[in-house]
Amino acid sequence: MLEYRQWQRWGETGDLGRDVVGYVTDNRHEGPWDNFQCKQLKKRLSLGNAFLELGKIFKHSADGAYSLPRRYTFVAPRGVARGVQELVSHPEAFRTAVIQRWDELIARRLVEKTTIPLSTEIKAKIDEFDFKNIDWLDAEKLVADPYCLRVLVGWFDADPGRAPRGSVPTDLQATESVYVSQLLHIYAERSRQTFRDSSDALSHPDHGDHFRDQRIRFFDAMEFERFYRDSTPLDYVDTFKHEVYSGVIDTHRRQHKDCLGRAEHLLDSPINVSRELRRFSPKRRRQVPGAIK
Structure with a gap:
């Protein structure tokens, strides 16, 4: 289980690419943090949108808004497109693809009516980030997570099952x-x-x-x-x-x-x-x- 000192839900206009953030230390964005990008989509998260969301993080981190996240997780109920799955499975290929396809999939979508080129600062952030720490969660993975059971019980009347029997030690505790x-x-x-x-x-x-x-x-x-x-x-x-x-x-x-x-x-x-x-x-x-x- 990932442990966080604090968490914060951004997820509104001006969120700078952050949605739900888990802060690993009290230093918040000045220390290690994880980003969970949640998408309420009726279909799978497309490759273009996955590139766009990552591009936001690299741009705003290059601008000094925050340090790079330690981990980045796409949360999409219906999952992610096959192309996203393939790149998540090949971290260095993912890094290369973001650089090579920046102009095609990211540059003109970050800021309305503005093109954001792949600057030296942005590329440095892409090079710095550990693409092994990109993952994705769909509805099936979420409901299988034991830490989601409390939510499933409260909202959907899921049955948590029977408590296991206690183990009685020989020596008094x-x-x-x-x-x-x-x-x-x-x-x-x-x-x-x-x-x-x-x-x-x-x-x-x-x-x-x-x-x-x-x-x-x-x-x-x-x-x-x-x-x-x-x-x-x-x-x-x-x-x-x-x-x-x-x-x-x-x-x-x-x-x-x-x-x-x-x-x-x-x-x-x-x-x-x-x-x-x-x-x-x-x-x-x-x-x-x-x-x-």
Whole structure:
């Protein structure tokens, strides 16, 4: 995944050939940056238009408007013409073609009623740019990108699938230390004996299996949250947590013989937290009262 400190959408009159820009550092255009040239076209991006868009970057960079981008990506729903694909696949041939066909495909299209010749400064920018860093994305590539899944879920009700099971490490982890200490406390309350650490719980005839199960549930829940945080709109998991809370809080508030009894009744409550976590799909949000749509 490409990581950016900031991004900016230009994409209007006077954008100087930029559309969506990802800044790699806080220096923005004075440091490395990537340009995503987005085209909402009913057909594939033509070779002439691809040359024109690149020509804008070389001209304006030569004029001192910004440094050359690190990467340049054409984003076109229906893809790019075969000639563009061929040149993207042959970076040095692409560089040569831009120079050789500047007068034909670029010079008279950059500025209205003006011809922009291939100056020494513009050619220097073409020579400097790494044409290996030109690529293209079409609709098929976009929907296959796992980082687009959140958008597909939010806008088109795509199903992100089931969260994978958590992996339970043999050794106790810092992330579960508070949870484990609470389990040891409720075991001690029920058994009226001291549980110094997890080994005491694991070896206990009444609580050993329960302790193993709760660790499995803990890491399943962690993996569940991580998976859906990355693959659904930001409000989905919070909304689901709220609905789980609403489903168990009345049971939690009732009188129980001890804390372990409360935990057992919570896990047996109608919403059954563990099963709900495994069955969760954002499409079910329509069935959840008060869910954010």
